[in-house]
Amino acid sequence: MKAILVDVTKCTGCERCVEACIAENDSDPVQAHVDRAVTWDGLSENRLLSLVQIGEGRFARKSCMHCLEPSCVSACLVGGLTKTPEGPVIYDPDKCIGCRYCMLACPFSIPRYEWQETTPFVRKCTMCFERVQEGIPPACVEACPNDALRFGDRDALLDEAHGLIASHRTVYLPRVWGESEYGGTSLLYLSDVDLSSIGWPPRGAGSVPSLTEPLISKTPFIGLGVASGLLGVNWIIRRRMNLQDETDGPGGSGTPDRAGEESA
Amino acid sequence: MRRTRALKDLLWVFALAGLVAGVFRLWFGLGATTNLSDAVPWGLWKIFNMVAGVAISTSGFMVGFLVYVLKLERFRPLMKPAILVAFLGYGCSCLALLFDIGLPFRFWHPFLMWNEHSFLFEVFWCVSLYFTITAIELGPTLFEKLRAERVVAFLHRIAFGVVVVGISLSSLHHSSLGSLFLVTPQRLHPLWYSSLLPLFFIISAAGAGLMFMVLIKIVYARLYDRESVFGPKSEEAIAIVPMGGGSNGNGKERPTGRDLPMLVSLASIATSILGAFGVIQVARLLVDGSWRVLAAGTWESWLFGLEMALLVGLPLFLVWNPQTRRSPTALGLAAISACSGLFLNRMDVGIFGYFRSAGEVYFPSLAEWALSAGVIAAAGLTFLVIVENFSVFDEEWKTRRADMGIFKAKFDSFSLVWNTALSSGLERATVIAVIMIPLAWSLMYPSYARIDALEVEPALGLDVTRTVLCINGNTTGVKTDFPHADHRERLGGDTSCRQCHHMSLPGDETTACFRCHRQMVQSTRIFDHGEHTLAVAESEQLGGIYPSNHSCGVCHPAGEAKSAESAKPCLECHREDARWEEPADQDSDLALAVSYMEAMHENCIPCHRDEAEKPDQKALDDCSTCHRSLKQREVPIETVTMRR
Numbered sequence: 001m002k003a004i005l006v007d008v009t010k011c012t013g014c015e016r017c018v019e020a021c022i023a024e025n026d027s028d029p030v031q032a033h034v035d036r037a038v039t040w041d042g043l044s045e046n047r048l049l050s051l052v053q054i055g056e057g058r059f060a061r062k063s064c065m066h067c068l069e070p071s072c073v074s075a076c077l078v079g080g081l082t083k084t085p086e087g088p089v090i091y092d093p094d095k096c097i098g099c100r101y102c103m104l105a106c107p108f109s110i111p112r113y114e115w116q117e118t119t120p121f122v123r124k125c126t127m128c129f130e131r132v133q134e135g136i137p138p139a140c141v142e143a144c145p146n147d148a149l150r151f152g153d154r155d156a157l158l159d160e161a162h163g164l165i166a167s168h169r170t171v172y173l174p175r176v177w178g179e180s181e182y183g184g185t186s187l188l189y190l191s192d193v194d195l196s197s198i199g200w201p202p203r204g205a206g207s208v209p210s211l212t213e214p215l216i217s218k219t220p221f222i223g224l225g226v227a228s229g230l231l232g233v234n235w236i237i238r239r240r241m242n243l244q245d246e247t248d249g250p251g252g253s254g255t256p257d258r259a260g261e262e263s264a
Numbered sequence: 265m266r267r268t269r270a271l272k273d274l275l276w277v278f279a280l281a282g283l284v285a286g287v288f289r290l291w292f293g294l295g296a297t298t299n300l301s302d303a304v305p306w307g308l309w310k311i312f313n314m315v316a317g318v319a320i321s322t323s324g325f326m327v328g329f330l331v332y333v334l335k336l337e338r339f340r341p342l343m344k345p346a347i348l349v350a351f352l353g354y355g356c357s358c359l360a361l362l363f364d365i366g367l368p369f370r371f372w373h374p375f376l377m378w379n380e381h382s383f384l385f386e387v388f389w390c391v392s393l394y395f396t397i398t399a400i401e402l403g404p405t406l407f408e409k410l411r412a413e414r415v416v417a418f419l420h421r422i423a424f425g426v427v428v429v430g431i432s433l434s435s436l437h438h439s440s441l442g443s444l445f446l447v448t449p450q451r452l453h454p455l456w457y458s459s460l461l462p463l464f465f466i467i468s469a470a471g472a473g474l475m476f477m478v479l480i481k482i483v484y485a486r487l488y489d490r491e492s493v494f495g496p497k498s499e500e501a502i503a504i505v506p507m508g509g510g511s512n513g514n515g516k517e518r519p520t521g522r523d524l525p526m527l528v529s530l531a532s533i534a535t536s537i538l539g540a541f542g543v544i545q546v547a548r549l550l551v552d553g554s555w556r557v558l559a560a561g562t563w564e565s566w567l568f569g570l571e572m573a574l575l576v577g578l579p580l581f582l583v584w585n586p587q588t589r590r591s592p593t594a595l596g597l598a599a600i601s602a603c604s605g606l607f608l609n610r611m612d613v614g615i616f617g618y619f620r621s622a623g624e625v626y627f628p629s630l631a632e633w634a635l636s637a638g639v640i641a642a643a644g645l646t647f648l649v650i651v652e653n654f655s656v657f658d659e660e661w662k663t664r665r666a667d668m669g670i671f672k673a674k675f676d677s678f679s680l681v682w683n684t685a686l687s688s689g690l691e692r693a694t695v696i697a698v699i700m701i702p703l704a705w706s707l708m709y710p711s712y713a714r715i716d717a718l719e720v721e722p723a724l725g726l727d728v729t730r731t732v733l734c735i736n737g738n739t740t741g742v743k744t745d746f747p748h749a750d751h752r753e754r755l756g757g758d759t760s761c762r763q764c765h766h767m768s769l770p771g772d773e774t775t776a777c778f779r780c781h782r783q784m785v786q787s788t789r790i791f792d793h794g795e796h797t798l799a800v801a802e803s804e805q806l807g808g809i810y811p812s813n814h815s816c817g818v819c820h821p822a823g824e825a826k827s828a829e830s831a832k833p834c835l836e837c838h839r840e841d842a843r844w845e846e847p848a849d850q851d852s853d854l855a856l857a858v859s860y861m862e863a864m865h866e867n868c869i870p871c872h873r874d875e876a877e878k879p880d881q882k883a884l885d886d887c888s889t890c891h892r893s894l895k896q897r898e899v900p901i902e903t904v905t906m907r908r
Contacts, residue, residue, distance in 0.1 A: 105448070109303070109451075237335050
């Protein structure tokens with residue numbers, strides 16, 4: 001399982017990662033620059049990666065966090081989103097029907113939609129899946145001049161992050177964002193400022209699918225339970241009506257109901 | 265009859281406006297026709313038409329439950345109308361959804377591509393199957409007309425099984441519509457987010473769906489069969505002793521229709537269910553502590569209160585208060601209140617509850633309203649057509665009206681043609697279409713005519729000398745003060761105009777600001793800030809684990825904003841490197857990039873000039889060789905200023 005470690009203290013905000021991302025994903029560079037000015041967090045269908053300024057002089061990367069238990073993957077009704085064993089969460093445009101439930105489901109509000117197209121698709125960071133498959137780091141990591149992005153095995157990066165926190169206690173906050181939030185993510189953040197402004201939840205937030213999966217796995221049983229319950233209730237009522245008929249004799253109070261039953 | 269005709273006209277107007285909106289949606293795409301955005305991806309069509317529209321159509325399975333499972337035979341007359349309402353409700357919801365999804369021609373994908381972990385997948389399957397069930401249940405109504413007795417008999421035989429399957433499917437997808445919103449625990453407002461959402465959705469839908477059935481019956485009675493609910497007209501009422509005999513507050517006997525007791529009974533059941541919803545909702549507020557959020561008095565609190573009052577409070581009061589219990593008007597009011605409460609509740613959960621976390625307010629566009637109302641109006645028209653031509657409700661009024669000759673078209677002496685055109689039916693609809701489609705078109709079209717947004721607006725001089733202009737420099741719609749004189753001077757005086765004007769791209773009048781000012785902390789592109797932080801740290805031999813992070817102070821004085829203005833001038837360090845007089849070196853970073861026109865001229869002209877030396881190629885050293893518009897003027901090539 002691969003991951004990217006983001007060191008917020010090293011990022012100078014040069015946005016070379018963004019430029020590399022735009023080139024790698026064949027986005028329209030002019031529109032991408034326009035979008036940076038008009039979107040609140042810089043993300044758009046042309047900018048799958050952006051830097052969000054936090055306070056003064058700190059920049060945090062915002063893009064798909066590639067959750068370990070992705071809400072979008074569990075939400076997509078046609079299975080158009082997949083969590084690959086290599087780590088990236090990838091999107092299959094051939095399956096997508098454009099319901100945009102992934103956009104609602106994502107806890108970080110990452111997926112973007114090509115609203116201006118007449119045949120629109122969802123766009124999101126894929127951690128350069130094709131490059132990762134070949135063993136090359138994603139374009140953003142390669143472009144970073146300051147070593148603020150590091151690509152590697154998730155466990156190794158986690159160890160490295162905890163090592164850095166231990167050796168530089170005065171520099172980093174004692175928390176690796178992405179270690180367990182929403183069930184863990186494949187983007188890990190080290191920082192000396194709080195990162196809640198790019199969508200990180202408080203410590204201990206559970207994964208979103210853990211809220212829905214237990215419920216939806218019971219669906220067939222709920223359906224069958226309701227059906228058998230209905231049959232049971234109907235059986236009791238009919239039996240009581242028959243008993244009523246026997247005691248009242250013909251022409252009793254149950255008759256109109258029985259007439260209705262016959263017509264059905 | 266006049267009332268029915270007016271209603272039909274109104275429905276035609278809305279349906280045709282919706283048709284125009286639908287054409288625009290398919291033609292221009294979602295972004296141009298709707299006000300949806302990445303922050304609010306689900307809007308009116310999904311929440312209002314689908315989530316709420318399906319919820320209001322629960323009458324089909326709820327009346328089936330009462331009649332077939334609980335054997336409450338007094339509601340059997342409502343069975344056929346309830347199924348018709350469910351069929352049309354689901355039908356028009358699915359139609360709206362077809363326009364809402366980005367790729368409508370792929371609507372069938374979930375049948376083949378499965379993700380059984382998705383609640384939306386479950387909703388899709390259950391809604392599709394239940395829609396089929398309502399079509400089967402509607403079968404007897406249609407086949408009776410065709411006199412296919414054996415088909416009708418078969419459908420009656422399987423009716424109980426079909427109803428049971430329908431109720432199971434409904435209980436699944438009505439709760440799952442609530443579960444859809446379980447995935448947004450951190451974004452949906454805590455007043456509406458609750459793990460009980462599925463339960464809330466199915467209970468409120470069941471209650472409000474029955475109230476909608478009451479409303480349909482009352483509206484139907486007003487349109488066609490007044491006596492069945494409202495009782496005989498007042499002058500006749502003196503002669504006829506009312507059958508159901510309710511009393512109002514003044515102690516006077518008021519005439520009531522024969523179907524009113526049934527409606528009151530149905531409304532009582534419906535409001536009991538809504539009451540249960542209210543009790544669970546209040547208990548939830550108390551248990552999970554959301555009452556504190558309610559007590560905060562934000563606009564969400566008021567919306568929540570309004571929703572509960574409409575959905576639970578007012579209907580309960582009107583139906584259970586002995587003063588109003590037997591009045592058809594009060595019953596209708598209670599039904600309208602419950603239905604609008606349900607719609608408000610679904611809009612709250614699906615749209616309004618997200619405003620605070622999205623930081624964005626969504627208001628549907630004209631086309632969204634038009635399509636939304638249009639599909640509902642189309643369903644209403646279909647309802648009226650089926651009611652008039654098939655046996656759905658009681659049939660007595662049809663023979664009565666036919667005897668009175670109301671269905672026969674009347675002609676008077678005023679204008680035979682005009683009256684035929686407006687008498688009824690399709691001719692009348694055609695006249696409405698001829699007026700309505702161009703009207704709706706012209707109302708909605710102008711907002712899409714400006715789709716080519718990338719245009720530079722004319723600059724606005726802020727002072728007499730026009731040293732500062734107010735421009736829309738990044739073509740984003742955001743205006744800024746642009747120090748024009750400063751730029752002109754800095755870029756090289758009178759010869760610098762070309763750097764921004766006309767030299768960037770063909771057809772561009774000015775170059776957008778971001779073509780030079782590309783990066784966040786850099787003044788212009790030719791200055792590489794990242795390289796500088798590293799190089800400065802190295803040359804100054806700075807310490808720390810990230811030396812480059814300590815290099816700011818070398819150029820930016822402490823205590824001042826780190827901007828291009830406050831930074832040290834370049835020449836303080838680069839005195840030797842800089843050759844400001846002649847930035848002609850093509851390979852130097854300090855050179856300006858060639859423009860489109862310069863590139864073309866420099867690529868083409870030298871070769872052209874060489875070739876023109878040859879005796880038979882004289883025409884090549886002429887601007888008009890390439891610039892066709894200069895053909896007449898014969899401008900020699902030497903007069904073109906070529907500066908670098």
